[in-house]
Amino acid sequence: MNVLIVFYSSGGRTEQLALAAGVGAIQGRASIRLRRLPPGQEIKPDGMTASERVNFERMSRDYTAPRPVDAEWADALILATSPEGALHVGAYLERLPRNAPNSARIAAPLIADAAPRVLLPLYAAAAEAGLIVVPMPAGPLASADEGQAFGRRIVALAKAIKTAA
Numbered sequence: 407m408n409v410l411i412v413f414y415s416s417g418g419r420t421e422q423l424a425l426a427a428g429v430g431a432i433q434g435r436a437s438i439r440l441r442r443l444p445p446g447q448e449i450k451p452d453g454m455t456a457s458e459r460v461n462f463e464r465m466s467r468d469y470t471a472p473r474p475v476d477a478e479w480a481d482a483l484i485l486a487t488s489p490e491g492a493l494h495v496g497a498y499l500e501r502l503p504r505n506a507p508n509s510a511r512i513a514a515p516l517i518a519d520a521a522p523r524v525l526l527p528l529y530a531a532a533a534e535a536g537l538i539v540v541p542m543p544a545g546p547l548a549s550a551d552e553g554q555a556f557g558r559r560i561v562a563l564a565k566a567i568k569t570a571a
Contacts, residue, residue: 407434407435407436407437407481407482407561407564407565407568408436408437408438408439408479408480408481408482409428409431409436409437409438409439409480409481409482409483409484409557409560409561409564410438410439410441410472410476410477410479410480410482410483410484411424411427411428411431411438411439411440411441411483411484411486412441412442412443412472412476412483412484412485412486412495412498413440413441413442413443413485413486413487413491414442414443414445414486414487414488414490414491414492414494414495415442415465415486415487415488415491416445416458416462416465416488416490416491417458417461417462417488418461418465419488419518420486420487420488420491420517420518421442421465422550422553423486423516423518423547423553424440424484424486424516425440425553426547426550426551426552426553426554426556426557427484427486427516427553427554427556427557427560428440428484428557429550429553429554429557430553430554430555430556430557430558430559430560430561431482431484431557431558431560431561432557433554433557433558434557434558434560434561434562434565435561436481436482436561436564439476439479439480440469441469441470441471441472441473441476442465442469442470442471443471443472443491443494443495443498444471445462445466472498474502474503477502477503478503480511481510481511481512481564481568482511482512482513482514482560482561482563482564483511483512483513483514483532483537484514484516484556484557484560485498485499485513485514485515485516485528485532486516486517486518487515487516487517487524487528488517488518488519489517489519489524492517492524492525492527492528495515495528496527496528496531499513499528499531499532499534499535499537500531500534500535502535510538510567510568510571511537511538511564512537512538512539512540512560512563512564512567513532513535513537513538513539513540514539514540514542514556514560515528515529515532515539515541515542516542516547516553516556517542517546518546518547519546525541525542529541538567540559540560540563542556543556
């Protein structure tokens with residue numbers, strides 16, 4: 407089972423959520439790839455505090471942007487974002503290869519703040535890409551344990567779908 411975790415984070419909070427989901431996926435016996443979407447033009451490092459800038463620069467150095475081959479490799483995609491990054495995650499979903507065999511693959515959008523209005527366009531973009539959309543649990547994921555449980559849940563669902571297909 408292969409899980410691609412794509413996240414958009416400038417400050418690190420969503421990165422922590424993506425990491426927790428990744429740990430859960432590993433606990434579910436999946437292989438993972440963790441990829442960070444590049445920051446948009448709206449991100450201004452000059453306007454950040456010193457610690458925010460250090461964290462931003464570290465993430466820019468430490469993570470690779472998602473590549474088309476990553477999505478083709480994955481049985482499931484976990485898409486972690488902040489409200490500010492939802493447009494970037496939606497654009498990523500729109501760029502997924504349309505000729506890839508998406509029919510038995512899962513997309514699981516995830517957000518640190520419970521903001522259904524932000525997730526609705528991501529659900530739609532994932533469905534339009536031919537992915538099976540798994541909604542996140544109601545309410546915010548308040549701890550790393552909840553993020554890990556989400557990752558394990560996605561792996562279990564992806565395994566069940568793959569077995570049924």
